[in-house]
């Protein structure tokens with residue numbers, strides 16, 4: 287149980303936070319680069335690194351001033367992510383740990399998303415099944431104890447968040463696609479198009495989202511269609527398959543607790559269906575901690591520190607870091 291400064295810089299958000307006991311956020315700042323990358327239609331790695339460098343000092347200074355507490359350890363995202371972007375936060379965190387003579391805790395980005403759920407009102411209890419739904423990951427993970435992960439299912443191609451982003455681009459909706467599609471879908475008919483639910487059979491493990499994106503493209507090429515109907519039908523299919531595969535995995539494992547995290551966990555339809563269609567206790571992060579932030583990194587680091595899982599000054603970022611444990 288401690289007070290941790292968490293730094294997230296794996297992609298296009300500089301997230302800095304101070305969290306007490308892995309649950310209570312004392313200060314939280316996020317500088318988003320979305321407007322800068324928007325004009326390029328995606329994140330430009332070199333620009334991302336430069337922007338992190340520009341803002342990191344001020345943001346760290348701001349949270350330290352705001353929380354006004356003694357820090358016990360410094361944590362940063364080790365990977366996966368963009369190397370240049372990771373290096374900014376990781377090196378900054380190591381330098382602080384060295385100067386303050388405090389432990390340095392490297393954190394896997396997806397473990398961070400998973401621990402964002404501990405920032406909610408009620409903390410999940412182990413064991414649980416975790417559904418990770420983000421821009422780069424769609425996974426079902428069995429978690430029997432803190433930092434013990436068994437990846438049971440993953441996507442064969444696109445991640446669910448990525449498919450929202452790609453379909454939004456087809457529909458000429460602004461980046462990031464998730465919130466734009468959700469907004470457009472509110473005015474459309476989710477049954478206007480019967481888009482495929484890939485991998486729905488019980489004997490198929492994993493997810494696949496590239497066929498859904500292609501089905502949307504073909505529907506749009508076939509003739510005039512209402513963009514709101516396309517958005518609503520796409521969203522219905524994308525969320526439906528998450529519910530189908532999660533339900534199957536819950537039945538297979540017998541687990542009674544479900545943790546859902548990552549940017550797509552902000553989706554209103556997903557939240558509604560998780561509550562209505564699954565017969566287990568569901569834990570979700572507060573909305574503001576669904577997308578990348580420093581608080582989730584600090585929350586994961588609190589538990590890592592308690593389990594003696596700390597880094598050293600020779601730890602390095604790893605863009606292809608695997609979730610192990």
Ligand SMILES: Nc1ncnc2c1ncn2[C@@H]1O[C@H](COP(=O)(O)OP(=O)(O)OP(=O)(O)O)[C@@H](O)[C@H]1O
Pocket residue numbers: 297366395399419420421422423446447448450451462463464465468548549550551552553554576577578
């Ligand atoms: N309301 C929403 N509905 C659906 N998707 C959403 C919503 N809000 C955000 N997203 C999606 O969440 C993704 C961003 O989430 P997140 O920050 O977790 O991803 P990432 O950090 O880019 O990827 P990863 O965590 O896998 O490295 C984007 O793909 C975005 O479109």
Ligand SMILES: [Mg+2]
Pocket residue numbers: 395399420421549577578
């Ligand atoms: Mg993320």
